[in-house]
Amino acid sequence: MAERSTSSKSARSVLLEDFNEIDVYVEDTSVETKKLYTIILNKATNSKYSIESVLPLGNSKSVIDEWKKHKGINDGRKKVFIIDGDFYLINEDINEVINDDKISDLTGLYILPKYCIENFLIDESALISLIHDDDPIQNHSQISENLNFQEWVVENEEQLYNLFILYSIIIKFKLGIQNVQFGVGKLCTDSSGVVCKTKIQNRIDDLKSEITAKISINLEQEIKIRKEKLHLAENKLLKFVSGKDYLFPLLKSRIKSKHKFNPDQASFKIRLAKNCSFNEIQNVFDNIIS
Structure with missing residues (x-):
């Protein structure tokens, strides 16, 4: 059931093709996630690609699993899969989560350099x-x-x-x-x-x-x-x-x-995002699946 749910969420990217120049997959599914990420990514990259929405999948495992599915597929769509820095930043064990065989090519997978997206708003x-x-x-x-x-x-x-x-x-x-x-x-x-x-x-x-x-x-x-x-x-x-x-x-x-x-929490984050600088993640689209 969980797998079908994730696939269903991922399939929504087709509905956004006319609005997004790049498909962005993220973890968080809170009510403000789509708007928050849209503001942050457009500001961070100076609107390098047109982004109207993102695709929240639920957690890092769901995002990583979806990244694995698309990694070797060339369907003409640019894609990036973003996961929180979480405890990977302290433990440096991202490969244990990705694959027991130690995948070395992380093209298309972007790990936030802070614990989560909210950390970038504390300015x-x-x-x-x-x-x-x-x-x-x-x-x-x-x-x-x-x-x-x-x-x-x-x-x-x-x-x-x-x-x-x-x-x-x-x-x-x-x-x-x-x-x-x-x-x-x-x-x-x-x-x-x-x-x-x-x-x-x-x-x-x-x-x-x-x-x-x-x-x-x-x-x-x-x-x-x-x-x-x-x-x-x-x-x-x-x-x-x-x-x-x-x-x-x-x-x-x-x-x-x-x-x-x-x-309220959602508007607090959105308003902060409009006032923050996101230079630390300006490279988020430097290494994408295309």
């Missing part, structure tokens, strides 16, 4: 502009001072990065332990948009116990390997922590605590 200037549009009193500098975006990043980064390192190990070894689905609200004590250090540490301690109870590994060594590999990476919070599940809820909580501003 200080865009946030300040958005709040400014809805605030009849405060100017940009006052909003910037209240939001204190850099402080928010610093106060959350180490805590959440350490937590997501453990999540990546859970995913790597397929341990079946709840990870990103554990709501970030459970890790907070107030509406400041900053996680509680004590709650994070308790969560980390609990996860370490669960992991070592399920599998015999040198857990501290696994943590060390990942941290050494990624220690030079910039903006760890904004790159490796889920924007959709963790950063967006924290940011909305912070904004609500300082401003009378509470847009």
Whole structure:
């Protein structure tokens, strides 16, 4: 049933041929996905190809499976298959997901260089502009001072990065332990948009116990390997922590605590996309199936 459903979603590309110069397949199926991706991809590539919509398939496996089907087919349509950076960015095990035989040619498959598409929307200037549009009193500098975006990043980064390192190990070894689905609200004590250090540490301690109870590994060594590999990476919070599940809820909580501003999730993302720059993914169409 799942396979037929994915195939049905993929077949919709035929209906979009008159509107799209390139077929774009993505994971997320939330209500705003099509519009959000259309805005982002057109901005990122300076409208290199005309894109009116994208094709959401559900998850990375569905996108990868569909990519495999089209990889060797030349039907005259340009195609790109986009998956979230997810924990591939920490574990670097994309080939384990793609194929046990280690496919080396990834033509047409694009892995986002951040955890998910929402991570690209967490931009200080865009946030300040958005709040400014809805605030009849405060100017940009006052909003910037209240939001204190850099402080928010610093106060959350180490805590959440350490937590997501453990999540990546859970995913790597397929341990079946709840990870990103554990709501970030459970890790907070107030509406400041900053996680509680004590709650994070308790969560980390609990996860370490669960992991070592399920599998015999040198857990501290696994943590060390990942941290050494990624220690030079910039903006760890904004790159490796889920924007959709963790950063967006924290940011909305912070904004609500300082401003009378509470847009629904979908419109919040769309409006941010219109104010962001997406230079980091301007190469998304450099290596497509054509």
